[in-house]
Amino acid sequence: xxxxxxxxxxxxxxxxxxxxxxxxxxxxxxxxxxxxxxxxxxxxxxxxxxxxxxxxxxxxxxxxxxxxxxxxxxxxxxxxxxxxxxxxxxxxxxxxxxxxxxxxxxxxxxxxxxxxxxxxxxxxxxxxxxxxxxxxxxxxxxxxxxxxxxxxxxxxxxxxxxxxxxxxxxxxxxxxxxxxxxxxxxxxxxxxxxxxxxxxxxxxxxxxxxxxxxxxxxxxxxxxxxxxxxxxxxxxxxxxxxxxxxxxxxxxxxxxxxxxxxx
Amino acid sequence: xxxxxxxxxxxxxxxxxxxxxxxxxxxxxxxxxxxxxxxxxxxxxxxxxxxxxxxxxxxxxxxxxxxxxxxxxxxxxxxxxxxxxxxxxxxxxxxxxxxxxxxxxxxxxxxxxxxxxxxxxxxxxxxxxxxxxxxxxxxxxxxxxxxxxxxxxxxxxxxxxxxxxxxxxxxxxxxxxxxxxxxxxxxxxxxxxxxxxxxxxxxxxxxxxxxxxxxxxxxxxxxxxxxxxxxxxxxxxxxxxxxxxxxxxxxxxxxxxxxxxxx
Numbered sequence: 001x002x003x004x005x006x007x008x009x010x011x012x013x014x015x016x017x018x019x020x021x022x023x024x025x026x027x028x029x030x031x032x033x034x035x036x037x038x039x040x041x042x043x044x045x046x047x048x049x050x051x052x053x054x055x056x057x058x059x060x061x062x063x064x065x066x067x068x069x070x071x072x073x074x075x076x077x078x079x080x081x082x083x084x085x086x087x088x089x090x091x092x093x094x095x096x097x098x099x100x101x102x103x104x105x106x107x108x109x110x111x112x113x114x115x116x117x118x119x120x121x122x123x124x125x126x127x128x129x130x131x132x133x134x135x136x137x138x139x140x141x142x143x144x145x146x147x148x149x150x151x152x153x154x155x156x157x158x159x160x161x162x163x164x165x166x167x168x169x170x171x172x173x174x175x176x177x178x179x180x181x182x183x184x185x186x187x188x189x190x191x192x193x194x195x196x197x198x199x200x201x202x203x204x205x206x207x208x209x210x211x212x213x214x215x216x217x218x219x220x221x222x223x224x225x226x227x228x229x230x231x232x233x234x235x236x237x238x239x240x241x242x243x244x245x246x247x248x249x250x251x252x253x254x255x256x257x258x259x260x261x262x263x
Numbered sequence: 264x265x266x267x268x269x270x271x272x273x274x275x276x277x278x279x280x281x282x283x284x285x286x287x288x289x290x291x292x293x294x295x296x297x298x299x300x301x302x303x304x305x306x307x308x309x310x311x312x313x314x315x316x317x318x319x320x321x322x323x324x325x326x327x328x329x330x331x332x333x334x335x336x337x338x339x340x341x342x343x344x345x346x347x348x349x350x351x352x353x354x355x356x357x358x359x360x361x362x363x364x365x366x367x368x369x370x371x372x373x374x375x376x377x378x379x380x381x382x383x384x385x386x387x388x389x390x391x392x393x394x395x396x397x398x399x400x401x402x403x404x405x406x407x408x409x410x411x412x413x414x415x416x417x418x419x420x421x422x423x424x425x426x427x428x429x430x431x432x433x434x435x436x437x438x439x440x441x442x443x444x445x446x447x448x449x450x451x452x453x454x455x456x457x458x459x460x461x462x463x464x465x466x467x468x469x470x471x472x473x474x475x476x477x478x479x480x481x482x483x484x485x486x487x488x489x490x491x492x493x494x495x496x497x498x499x500x501x502x503x504x505x506x507x508x509x510x511x512x513x514x515x516x517x518x519x520x521x522x523x524x525x526x
Contacts, residue, residue: 016417023291026413031286089430123420123427130426146421150289154279154411157386161277161407163393164386167352168458170441170448174433185433186449195431 008111010104010142012132014122015115016149019218020054022061024150032147033062036115038107040100042075050249055117071107073099085177093127097134104140119251120151125175125194152253153192155217159224162212164255165190176200184258191256199237201256206230208259215243215252229256271374273367273405275395277385278378279412282481283317285324287413295410296322299331299378301370303363305338313512318380334370336362348440356390360397367403374404382514383414388438388457415516416455418480422487425475427518428453439463447521454519462500464519469493471522478506478515492519 013032018024033039039059043052052072059070076095082088108114122128123146132144153173157164165171172188176196180203185191193200201211206229213236214224223243225236236254244250276295281287296302302322306315315335322333339358345351371377385391386409395407416436420427428434435451439459443466448454456463464474469492476499477487486506488499499517507513 018289021291023294024289024411026281026287026289028284028286085431121417121420123417123425125428126426129424130430132424144424146424148287148413148417148421150411150413151417154384154386154414157384158409158411161392161395161409162386163389165388165436167393168348168438168440170435170437172433172435172451173428175431177431178433182450187445188435 008109008141010108010111010140011113012135012142012144013113013115013147014128014132014144015117015147016121016151017055017058017117018120018150019152019155020051020058020119021218022058024155024218025058025062026147026149029147029149030062032145033059033115033117034064034068035113036068037112038069038071038103039063039115039117040103041070041072041117043072044075044077050247051119058117069107071103073103075099089127093130093134096127096131097138100131101135101138101140104135118149121149122146123148124151124153124173150218152194152217152251153255156192156212156214156253156255159214159217159222160212160226160255162255164192166257179203189258193254193256196252196254199233199240201229201233201254202237204229204256206233210257210259211236211254212257213252213254215240215250216247217251217253221247271372271404273371273374273403274376275398275405275407276376276378276410277391277395277407278380278410279384279414280318280321280380281383281413282415282418283314283321283382284481285321287418287481288321288325289410289412292410292412293325295408296325296378296380297327297331298376300375301332301334301366302326302378302380303366304333304335304380306335307338307340313510314382321380332370334366336366338362352390356393356397359390359394360401363394364398364401364403367398381412384412385409386411387414387416387436413481415480415514416457416518419455419475419477419516419518422477422480422485423475423489423518425518427455429520442466452521456517456519459515459517462496462503464492464496464517465500467492467519469496473520473522474499474517475520476515476517478503478513479510480514480516484510 015029015032041055078092171190172185173192180200209229211229212226216222278292278295304318341355434453435448436455443463472492474492475489479485
């Protein structure tokens with residue numbers, strides 16, 4: 001970090017790219033990537049190589065100007081065996097911050113615009129904004145611009161042509177971890193679950209719950225399944241495992257709706 | 264509706280257009296509008312004329328092909344004085360269904376692709392998907408394709424460069440009406456409020472709550488304000504009222520975050 005002087009200014013562009021399908025990019029996202037001096041592409045290990053490939057292809061398709069430098073780097077991995085979830089995340093964020101700081105010092109030593117392509121939307125269950133805060137806390141002079149992208153929960157709703165909310169009613173967006181520990185949340189008839197590696201819906205009493213589940217949204221290999229949780233839940237668990245083995249990775253999300261209004 | 268025969272097929276395209284800023288459209292949204300035979304543009308009365316104007320300009324900018332017919336129509340208005348909210352909504356949806364059916368019969372009598380431009384995302388607090396269900400129930404042979412758009416809650420998060428969720432935590436999306444009647448929801452530290460005509464945050468004990476508020480997101484007249492609710496709440500109420508009078512209409516949304524974790 002020593003190479004960055006106080007006068008040097010970095011504009012960090014966090015660009016939401018939706019599913020990785022180029023059609024899901026907004027005009028603003030394309031323009032933001034075009035305007036960048038450097039685009040950083042994280043590699044997340046061999047099993048997720050397909051994801052880095054996708055970003056690389058997106059970049060190649062978009063960046064008709066050849067001034068923008070595209071830099072790949074190995075993203076530190078989170079220790080998923082750390083039993084203290086928040087500690088594990090904090091440690092991981094710290095490692096990513098060091099990696100970004102190194103890359104910025106190396107590829108934008110005079111300052112400039114550094115872009116990161118973020119799956120879905122940078123505001124939704126993504127760590128980039130928190131890493132940006134840490135960089136600032138480290139004394140790196142940084143402004144941050146966020147370009148929203150189509151998130152997986154929107155793609156999910158579009159794929160099934162369903163609204164996220166029932167009329168005038170709230171909905172909760174949560175994680176698999178929290179659904180498993182907290183059960184069905186109070187006061188809502190709709191729950192959308194992200195970051196679920198273990199089909200946490202299995203921990204619920206399925207009575208009266210409909211599930212809309214999809215994986216690889218927006219990609220050619222997209223799969224989806226919906227129905228009464230009591231009827232399709234087991235099939236989804238099996239289908240998810242088969243798909244994960246076939247592709248080496250999986251990104252899925254689902255919406256649960258309870259027939260009985262929450263009030 | 265008699266003019267539509269069983270063999271005639273309508274493909275309804277519900278196209279999310281984000282804020283109305285052309286840069287917020289995805290490539291998929293532009294292509295969908297291009298592919299339409301007819302684009303229906305609702306007029307919502309003189310005070311919201313600016314919104315119809317925006318859609319008209321978007322259409323004019325996008326539709327380089329001149330085959331697509333652009334049709335404006337007067338949207339039936341909801342009786343906001345109906346004390347039974349859900350009844351009022353149902354009655355209003357029924358009136359819109361009749362209007363759409365008439366327009367489809369008139370402008371796509373042989374079937375075809377009919378597009379509607381939806382503010383934000385068609386899955387979020389929008390009635391179009393419910394109207395489509397009603398058309399189907401009326402016997403109009405209809406398939407429905409949803410194109411997601413950047414929603415106001417994403418634009419809000421991007422405007423402030425904040426994440427919607429805290430690390431690994433859930434968040435609730437709700438309406439002003441429900442926030443006022445239910446109070447701060449159980450189990451969450453983040454609440455996003457849509458469709459709030461009366462600054463329902465005033466009904467909360469502001470202690471420990473930070474608000475991120477914005478109106479006219481993505482438009483040149485965008486305004487935003489954030490801070491401790493106890494300090495900026497009153498100013499937001501005043502600023503909102505001034506802006507509403509100046510423009511004749513207002514669309515705003517806000518995120519509330521409670522410092523104390525919900526667990």
